Amino acid sequence: MRQHVDDKEGPAISASENPYADNWALFRRGLLDGFSLPAFMVAASMIGYGALVHSAGLSLAFGVVSTLGIWGLPGQVALIEYMLLGAPLVSMLIGVSLANMRFLPMSMSLAPLFRGSKSGWRLRYLWVQFMSVNTWVGLLRRVPELSPDQRGPFYAGFSTICMIAGAGGVSAGYLMAEAMPFYVTVTLVFLNPIYFAFVFAAMRARAGLLAFAAGAVAGPPMYMLTPEWSLPLAGILAGSVGYFADRFLKGRA
DSSP states (O other), X not given: OHHXXXXXXXXXXXXXXXXXXXXXXXXXXXXXXXXXXHHHHHHHHHHHHHHHHHHTTOOHHHHHHHHHHHOOHHHHHXXXXXXXHTOOHHHHHHHHXXXXXXXXXXXXXXXXXXXXXXXXXXXXXXXXXXXXXXXXXXXXXXGGGOOHHHHHHHHHHHHHHHHHHHHHHHHHHHHHTTTSOHHHHHHGGGHHHHHHHHHHHHTTOHHHHHHHHHHHHHHHHHHHHOTTTHHHHHHHHHHHHHHHHHHHHHHHO
8 A cells, every 4th residue: 555655656658668648548448457356345235225215205316416426335325314303503514524444544545646747636626526435445556557647547437337337336225225124135235344344354464353343332322312413423532542552463463
């Protein structure tokens, strides 16, 4: 991870050395890379969100727009939860924002990868909106073989197929909600956290895994104590536990 961020300029790859010499070829390569496990996981987990939107009495259009606008399943679920609870707007905004706060360090590590590319650097705020754990990991895997100018088109293709899969999954879940038991469809929401746990385990992110475990323990009691504020409180507590526990373990090593 560190070597990816430090290598801001990327390798110098000429058109003759690189099989993806033009932007459309890079875009298609991104589509093909995303059209596998990442897109499948996004679509499967969004089926659960679509069923949740249907059970809340909201429209399919709301489900698709909230998916593409928030583009973070924990934040989307938090939005529905707070709407059903009738929580204050401030609590809703804080909860949804904190649920997607994990994107902040990802954004900080992703933005430097587009330095050296005029179009990529100019569109960096758009790329951040497209970012998810899947697209973040997908780009990092290709960074060593792509120059800064080539990363934008590849990332756009990868992100596009993931967002299409997400919108399709929401639609499928919404339409299947009446044909399948609710507990079956909504359970698919939990596929993404499980997938993320495997991703972080493979990347050896000990602090993230510790925070994940702490959140699993702290979440239910916090919800019983204060449903409206359970997500931000559990997130702050779990993140703090993960961070300080990781520092403590490093100090003992």
